[in-house]
Amino acid sequence: MWTRALNVVNPSFHMTVHRLRRREGLSLNIGSGGRGLQDWVNIELTRHRDTTICLDIRRRLPFADGSVRRILIEHVLEHVDFADDAPAMLRDYYRLLAAGGVLRIIVPDAKRFVEAYVSGDEATWSKLGWDIAHLPSDLVTPMHVVNHVFHQGGEHLFGYDFETLKALLSRAGFERIERRAFRQSADPQLAIDQQNHAPYSLYVEAAR
Incomplete structure (x- = not known):
């Protein structure tokens, strides 16, 4: 406005x-x-x-x-x-x-993040730019990463x-x-x- x-x-x-x-x-x-x-x-x-x-x-x-x-x-x-x-x-x-x-x-690409989560494969996550075995301190689990990507603190509204x-x-x-x-x-x-x-x-x- x-x-x-x-x-x-x-x-x-x-x-x-x-x-x-x-x-x-x-x-x-x-x-x-x-x-x-x-x-x-x-x-x-x-x-x-x-x-x-x-x-x-x-x-x-x-x-x-x-x-x-x-x-x-x-x-x-x-x-x-x-x-x-x-x-x-x-x-x-x-x-x-x-x-x-x-x-x-x-x-x-929301599908690729969902596929990475379901697979649990570190190499798949790595292709997306994430080292899932060594997450940042503010991200607890792979599901937390998925939510971070989809929501990004409320800035993202859809995957x-x-x-x-x-x-x-x-x-x-x-x-x-x-x-x-x-x-x-x-x-x-x-x-x-x-x-x-x-x-x-x-x-x-x-x-x-």
Whole structure:
């Protein structure tokens, strides 16, 4: 509410929206969090030095239909409500994308953590970046690790696997939905995933 209220009285915000609404082929970096990309529209709730525009990403984005070429949302979707906010966001991305445009979503891969827990295999945990035999002092058991990943102190609101994310994207209107790998994309400009998230991430792309 605070961000939206500030935007209402901020002439610079309205000028930025007016400028961006007149452009085509936009590249959106949703929830950029201080990791802004050059020549992209970097969107965040609060301002960082490389933020293009401050927006509540759960609300309809103020850009023209079909004006976006690519959208990157990296380790952000798990932070929003699954029942209402996530479906509305994905429907809005479908509206924004031009024909042939690509949405790349990266989230923690919940299935891999569940499989690691069920297997109890140290090597499986190690592939996810965890030494399960020598946990940090604030994590007691493997189940504690699973809860930490899924909840992260209340910051994470949902755990995704490919099947669930594909279903969500299908309901938003997307038909071409594919699982991808680290820095592998149908759009080379989207193959820029953060290295630190690689061991435990799920990479999914949906094309308009």
